Amino acid sequence: MDTNMSKSQLLLELNELRRKVMALEESKKYNNLSPAMRALKLAQEKFSQAFHCCPDILTVTTLNEGRYIEANEAFLKITGYTRSEVIGHTARELRLWANLEDRDLVVEQILVTGSIRNFEMQFRNKYNELLTTLLSIDKFEVDGEPFLICVVKDINDRKRMVEQLRLSEERFSKAFNSSPVTMTISTLEEGLLLDVNDSFCRTLGVSKNEVIGLTSAEIDFWVNPAQREEMKQSVLENRSVTEMEVQFRRQSGEVRWGQYSAERININGQICLLSLFTDLTERRQMEIEMSRLDRLNLVGEMAASIAHEIRNPMTTVRGYLQLLKDDLKYINEGVYFDLMIEELDRANAIISEFLSLAKGKSVELKPHSLNAILRNIYPLLQTNARLQDRGINLMLDEIPDIMIDEKEIRQLVFNLVNNGLESIAAGSAVMIRTYKQDNQVVLAIQDDGYGIDQKILENLGTPFFTTKAQGTGLGLTVCYGIAARHNAKIDFETGPDGTTFFVRFPIY
16 A cells, blocks of 8 residues: 555656646746747737637738638638648639639728628638638738738538528418418417418408408408407417317408417517418308208109109099089089189199109200290290289390200299299399300399398208298209209309399300
């Protein structure tokens, strides 16, 4: 133990002695210098240490030729050159400048002002890799000879990050604006619209300039403002808002159904919302249409299976009632027989409408002039209208022949015109128009009534749904069936000034 301790102590003393000798030699080196020279020497050594340890590129070059007098370790590390390959050579000889026009601009400015600050440039290292940097230069003199000290800051990583950020923002912007899903960015508190995409503008019928900077309340977006408050509360409580069914209003005032989702985002320290919603109006209408068609098929199947069986005994009953009515024994009960026969005829008319709904009903499609059919039945329509103190007007444009079944088209026109006559006041008239639009022939039947109540629109065309005291609810259902068998489409426009039904036939 004593031997080991003595060896350790000896080594420590030896190292201390060596340090003192080196310090003595260093002090002797400066003791021989004057105070001014000693200060200069110390300053030079401090500058040398700072010069070589700086993480940024530092070089000293001659002004006239641009030859490297000194270069720090960062320069050698970043460029890949050795000190011997650099000192005494110029940047042009080392092919460091990626763009010689940049070099000419730098030289011109140095000659005029003597310095340059944060000039963005690219230079090429030994391995032909391009680096983006910020160049700063100052001119100084030693013994009357001009030199340049250059500081080069590598901003390649920064530029790469900025470029990645720009690309990320550009990708988001493209995805945001071109998305078929309606998207908005708004403040959470007020609902102030900061940005909206193209789908939003198409869905609401607005332009970006009309809505950005306004709140959702100011553009009257929410049909039920309580739904926005519900969504806002969910976001504040960090609960997700996903596929919330809402009603929204277009600029025209039309109310539509949508599916709304929202995600909380932070923009410059402010809580905002990235909102997405899908217009479900067409889907809901399609669901209603499918439901209507299902019921239509059911009615058709019922009609096909039982209508004939009911009709036969009814014909027998009606015949015997007619015989009994003519019997002199029942001469005083004639009014009752007329009533029973009338009711049987009414039941028979309903069964006839049932039969028109029968599934798989065959139609004979032939080229016909729709205008000719309308002119042929116009006297009948006019007679029926006059009995109700109403009128029928025709406005027929030139249209091509289309593939139709004449009997079914007659029934379709009678049903739609009768609906129109029942919705207008005495002295008014129903307008029947035909015209060509795109690749379709359009039959339009227009009345000037009070329009269709919003509450019954969804059930329009549903079998047995009617608002008439004596109606069967099958008239429009029959029309939809006829249109389907003709590959035609029925739509309508309604409002306080009346209703127009459009039947659009394809042109083959």
